[in-house]
Amino acid sequence: MAEEHAALVAEQFDDQLQQYQTATLGMWIFLATEILFFGGLFAAYTIYRYQYLPAFEIGSHHLSVLWGGTNTAVLICSSLTMAMAVRCAQLGKKKPLIAFLFVTLIFGFLFLLIKFGEEWRHEYLEGLAPGVNFTYHGPHAVHVELFMFFYFFMTGLHALHMIVGCGIMITLIILASRNYFQEKFNAVEIAGLYWHFVDIVWIFLYPLLYLIGGRFPH
Amino acid sequence: MAEHVAHVERKRVYVTIWIVLLCFTALTTGVAYIDLGSNWNTVVALAIAVCKASLVVLFFMHVRNVSERMVRVVIVTAIFTLTVLIVISFSDFATRKLIPPPPGLRQASHIVVHHLGEEQ
Secondary structure, three states: OOHHHHHHHOOOOOOHHHHHHHHHHHHHHHHHHHHHHHHHHHHHHHHHHHHHHHHHHHHHHHOHHHHHHHHHHHHHHHHHHHHHHHHHHOOOOOOHHHHHHHHHHHHHHHHHHHHHHHHHHHHHOOOOOOOOOOOOOOOHHHHHHHHHHHHHHHHHHHHHHHHHHHHHHHHHHHHHHOOOOOOOOOHEEEEOOOOHHHHHHHHHHHHHHHOOOOOOOO | OOOOOOOOHHHHHHHHHHHHHHHHHHHHHHHHHOOOOOOOOHHHHHHHHHHHHHHHHHHOOOOOOOOOOOHHHHHHHHHHHHHHHHHHHHHHHHHHHOOOOOOOHHHHHHHHHHHHHHOO
């Protein structure tokens, strides 16, 4: 019993509960810094949207609601499979854990494929990529470019988090297949917190970037 | 094994939240095609986003059942700081047109512009 206990609980913790609470709290503190990391961009976005609303509406109407909405659904589905993976880790079910982690990874790849392969490629070819290929010469051209800069930077930073998340998924799948999580489920749990956080960022990005001023005919 | 450390949620709860989140996504997309007048489209879109985020935090991220108060303190602190960041920054830009700069400041900014013009 004592040996088993030592294997599960690191030296600095009293028991498994304390270890679990410390890991969770640590992850939440990291996520708090992430909220402010994205928060600076959201604050800048709010101010420029207020100042150049007509230009932001034009820019927003060039984005694809279909693909943005699809990606929102993809991320929500990935959050469900991640939550189920955490549940399996808690219950010590190895095979379903690996299956759910794998499906989550596939959803992550699907999101990135739609983001880069469909949306970014399309916007680049349409001449809406600031600094690379920007050929829009309609009204408010300068500030439409500013909106597109916000769009590419915010979705790019989000996509970077998705890439990191996919790397974490791959790591967890490898560790799970080596029976690492038979008793330790903390790593899966806090990876889940990270994954859900990235989902939440997209939940705000979707209406703020794709649906500015509504999509009805003006 | 893990049951005494973490609360294990029922499957049905996760699936229900997932369906609600998908419905909210359809709702926010649908509402964007209806003209609600002035800024109400934005208000509704943000309200739905806040609801969705709250559901994810409470159920998927287990805050509803978390045993530790400190986690809640961290979340509230982060949201409060974010609010301060956005509201205080925005209130500056939103009120610039309402309150004209005092004459002395206008003169000073004129001097700066003049000075920069000389350098070029």
